[in-house]
Amino acid sequence: xxxxxxxxxxxxxxxxxxxxxxxxxxxxxxxxxxxxxxxxxxxxxxxxxxxxxxxxxxxxxxxxxxxxxxxxxxxxxxxxxxxxxxxxxxxxxxxxxxxxxxxxxxxxxxxxxxxxxxxxxxxxxxxxxxxxxxxxxxxxxxxxxxxxxxxxxxxxxxxxxxxxxxxxxxxxxxxxxxxxxxxxxxxxxxxxxxxxxxxxxxxxxxxxxxxxxxxxxxxxxxxxxxxxxxxxxxxxxxx
Ligand SMILES: Nc1ncnc2c1ncn2[C@@H]1O[C@H](COP(=O)(O)OP(=O)(O)OP(=O)(O)O)[C@@H](O)[C@H]1O
Ligand SMILES: [Mg+2]
Numbered sequence: 589x590x591x592x593x594x595x596x597x598x599x600x601x602x603x604x605x606x607x608x609x610x611x612x613x614x615x616x617x618x619x620x621x622x623x624x625x626x627x628x629x630x631x632x633x634x635x636x637x638x639x640x641x642x643x644x645x646x647x648x649x650x651x652x653x654x655x656x657x658x659x660x661x662x663x664x665x666x667x668x669x670x671x672x673x674x675x676x677x678x679x680x681x682x683x684x685x686x687x688x689x690x691x692x693x694x695x696x697x698x699x700x701x702x703x704x705x706x707x708x709x710x711x712x713x714x715x716x717x718x719x720x721x722x723x724x725x726x727x728x729x730x731x732x733x734x735x736x737x738x739x740x741x742x743x744x745x746x747x748x749x750x751x752x753x754x755x756x757x758x759x760x761x762x763x764x765x766x767x768x769x770x771x772x773x774x775x776x777x778x779x780x781x782x783x784x785x786x787x788x789x790x791x792x793x794x795x796x797x798x799x800x801x802x803x804x805x806x807x808x809x810x811x812x813x814x815x816x817x818x819x820x821x822x823x824x825x826x827x
Contacts, residue, residue: 697744
């Protein structure tokens with residue numbers, strides 16, 4: 589693993605209106621690493637991802653990605669740097685086919701990638717989508733829509749993907765498929781920041797783990813160490 593951090597948050601604070609939600613989050617994700625970001629409901633996990641992506645009304649501190657300072661950049665510019673985001677609510681666009689939804693991932697990243705080749709590559713990685721390229725995206729099952737949201741994030745070959753609870757509400761067979769996919773992405777050198785409530789599942793996939801609680805980092809260790817530490821899991825991750 590390279591020593592330089594691909595993504596680095598330094599004393600990041602964020603607010604929704606008058607509500608101060610993040611109180612100085614510092615964390616690093618190295619190139620090629622999978623980091624699980626866990627913590628109980630309302631801890632600030634989604635807010636941390638939204639801050640990185642430029643979706644918070646107010647944020648302070650420093651966020652660096654691949655050598656660029658992100659906080660001064662508009663949200664769409666962050667996609668162009670090779671950052672991709674799979675939000676919790678998936679945002680599959682109604683009226684568009686699976687193929688057209690995938691195309692949006694290329695448009696958002698402004699990537700100079702041949703569309704046919706990119707869709708063929710995605711179809712190979714996601715057999716469930718290959719069979720349904722011309723079906724309307726919102727008619728897929730919940731799990732298939734989550735796969736489509738992940739595929740749309742991957743299609744422009746980003747350096748890093750932020751995922752917000754990808755396994756939520758998905759049947760076990762698809763969660764297992766997703767685990768295989770994430771392992772493959774890790775083997776290919778992709779960098780992932782994975783927010784999950786499904787803590788054990790995430791820790792089995794991740795290299796490192798960060799716990800946040802009430803908008804602060806309260807624990808950082810290898811994923812294996814946290815997996816073995818039920819006390820800390822119970823203290824900070826119990827729903
Ligand atoms: N749009 C909003 N306006 C005001 N407060 C918000 C808003 N969204 C979230 N919050 C508050 O910010 C805090 C952090 O929320 P966040 O969604 O980041 O938590 P989370 O760790 O992702 O939780 P969960 O596991 O439930 O998804 C919570 O106290 C929440 O109530
Ligand atoms: Mg959340």
